[in-house]
Amino acid sequence: MIKKVTLALTLALTASLASAATTATAADHPVREIWGKGKEACPKQAVCLYQDSDYNNDSHDGRGRRIWVITGSTTTIPGGDNEASSVYANIDFPYSSVELYEHHDFGGRYVTNTGGSERGTLKGVHVTPSGDGWAVNFNDTISSVKFTRYDEGF
Template identity: 30%
Template sequence: MKKTVAAAIAIALSGVLFPSASASAAAAGPLKVLTGEGTAICPKGSVCLYAYPDYNAGHPKGLIWAVSGSVPKLSTYKNPDNNAASLYVRTSSKYFVMAYEDENYRGDYIPLGGTPIRDLRKNRDVYSEGTNDHPHKRPFANVISSVRFAEVEVTS
């Protein structure tokens, strides 16, 4: 099977650690606000944004924003806008997910594959609109303002 990521490119142009957690959903829709630490709390089908590095390690009441669909303005929810220090990806391979620096899927972005990011303060490949072939390295902590899920078309 051959996966086509043309839809994801078009969009770009426009482990269980510390399993203690208590889930307290505070928002309806594609984003739930949880508290806890570790990756076990991250619901299947979500990208979890953590307030602290290492998935809130040492912060049992640290906020976690579980995003399960596209959110153009994280600022409409309880504090996730520009507050993520780490993230964990627990989505299906049928989705291509990107985190953007600006609202409405604009500005610099990072593609989120299945690799968790323990510390967004460290340098990583960051892409700019229109230059998806030429990433630059920089931290991406405390800048995520929107998250986009795009279904990947699978053809045989």
């Protein structure tokens, strides 16, 4: 009888700890999704990726569209992979810039944005490495984001 109670308590505790660990991980992720429009919807020290061009200002229902608020480097953008059509970098010290990559894990070409920079559209942007030097369509392409601090250099 004691073995059964001990086993039941052990299983319940294990399930509780696993659930708490999952919750903590989700809460600590640097990406959260909100609904809104305009640059004013982007909090300080964040980079906001907007579902539509012009910072979702053209949404027909008046309430905006999805915005992915990113507060730190992330190798993926849950729910927002390859979805962004405009971006606002509402960052300042200690961050010097943010790079928006076309692939997960900071892979492929990227666009660099400094604090306060804004791109109402991701069509016709210059990327690194550029290869041919032409502007490219980066609309619905961003898959990871890397923040750079001033003390890390460019």
